[in-house]
Amino acid sequence: MNFTTSLRDSYAGAPLPLHLITPLDFRSIEALPASHRWPDPPGPDQSEQPVPLVSLGSPQAAKILNHACREWGVFQLTGHDISLGLLEDVVCHARRLFELPLAVKTRALRSASGGTGYGMARMSRFFDKFMWHEGFTIMDCCSLGQDARALWPQDYIPFCDTIQKYQNKMKKLCQLITQLILDSLGLSPTDFVEWSNPGTASTALQLNYYPPCPDPAHAMGLAPHTDTLSFTVLHQDRCAGGLEILKGGTGWVPAAPLARGALVVILGDLVHILSNGAYASVVHRARVPETGDRISVAYFYGPSMDLEITPVAVEGEEQRFRSVTVKDYVKLKEKYFNDALSQLAAS
Numbered sequence: 001m002n003f004t005t006s007l008r009d010s011y012a013g014a015p016l017p018l019h020l021i022t023p024l025d026f027r028s029i030e031a032l033p034a035s036h037r038w039p040d041p042p043g044p045d046q047s048e049q050p051v052p053l054v055s056l057g058s059p060q061a062a063k064i065l066n067h068a069c070r071e072w073g074v075f076q077l078t079g080h081d082i083s084l085g086l087l088e089d090v091v092c093h094a095r096r097l098f099e100l101p102l103a104v105k106t107r108a109l110r111s112a113s114g115g116t117g118y119g120m121a122r123m124s125r126f127f128d129k130f131m132w133h134e135g136f137t138i139m140d141c142c143s144l145g146q147d148a149r150a151l152w153p154q155d156y157i158p159f160c161d162t163i164q165k166y167q168n169k170m171k172k173l174c175q176l177i178t179q180l181i182l183d184s185l186g187l188s189p190t191d192f193v194e195w196s197n198p199g200t201a202s203t204a205l206q207l208n209y210y211p212p213c214p215d216p217a218h219a220m221g222l223a224p225h226t227d228t229l230s231f232t233v234l235h236q237d238r239c240a241g242g243l244e245i246l247k248g249g250t251g252w253v254p255a256a257p258l259a260r261g262a263l264v265v266i267l268g269d270l271v272h273i274l275s276n277g278a279y280a281s282v283v284h285r286a287r288v289p290e291t292g293d294r295i296s297v298a299y300f301y302g303p304s305m306d307l308e309i310t311p312v313a314v315e316g317e318e319q320r321f322r323s324v325t326v327k328d329y330v331k332l333k334e335k336y337f338n339d340a341l342s343q344l345a346a347s
């Protein structure tokens with residue numbers, strides 16, 4: 001029998017009420033409702049240097065990655081082998097999904113204690129206001145088939161095929177990124193096997209949709225948060241009005257793709273813990289575009305839920321965090337959200 005916990009199981013203990021799962025029917029809205037109006041979110045700082053660019057295979061890659069992880073907690077990635085065609089296909093399928101009527105999308109609604117399917121961002125319960133966002137989360141092929149069949153009973157296969165192809169490619173890319181990150185922290189090949197075993201890795205794919213908004217300046221696409229696992233690989237369908245990251249000492253910095261097909265890699269809490277705080281787990285948010293809609297595709301990647309993470313020892317430096325298993329950290333994040341890291345502080 002397999003006792004290994006999956007990412008999906010770890011949500012089962014915290015059921016959500018329906019009003020925190022079902023998004024608004026955005027297409028029927030003519031003015032921004034009070035429930036979705038955020039008190040003047042501060043705007044981005046356009047003067048900051050752009051997010052560092054790591055080109056896989058370039059002789060500078062390791063050096064730029066090291067700098068980006070320490071100073072930014074985010075980098076753009078080019079030189080990967082995810083084709084523009086596949087990136088476009090996955091966005092096309094996401095658009096086809098989000099353009100379905102709400103009554104059809106709710107056939108694949110996330111269950112109260114589930115992690116997969118259609119619905120609001122899970123973090124909605126931590127905020128007073130609702131976000132201008134709809135999401136669709138995929139964790140394994142079993143729920144993917146079931147949800148896709150509920151959406152398109154006669155025609156679900158093309159969606160499943162594209163998603164599976166994208167997940168397979170992403171998993172391989174994430175193994176490579178994990179290796180680069182662990183190398184840069186001076187960890188060994190044994191650590192790499194533990195952190196990036198494709199058979200036990202924790203992964204989730206999240207399709208994000210930000211519909212056209214009557215008052216984008218006062219709406220919030222995704223509220224400020226850090227990602228929980230090792231890192232997230234984000235594909236954005238357009239360059240305007242989207243991802244912003246909070247850079248220490250500067251403020252919000254836009255992180256639109258610098259080149260066609262450039263992916264954004266956002267470091268998460270697990271790498272922050274592993275690096276004893278040296279690598280930033282970057283706070284980020286998504287704004288709503290001024291015009292039109294926006295789609296982003298986030299692939300969350302981490303090690304087995306059973307792996308125990310202990311910060312790397314650096315001579316002369318105190319250990320900032322207690323050791324924690326991935327599954328216990330996911331539980332802490334579910335309970336404390338943006339305060340989860342401080343719960344782990346070594347006393």
Ligand SMILES: O=C(O)CCC(=O)C(=O)O
Pocket residue numbers: 206208222227232234236242243244284285286295296298
């Ligand atoms: O849509 C974006 O740019 C951000 C998405 C994101 O942060 C997430 O899905 O966790």
Ligand SMILES: [Fe+2]
Pocket residue numbers: 225226227232284
């Ligand atoms: Fe995120």
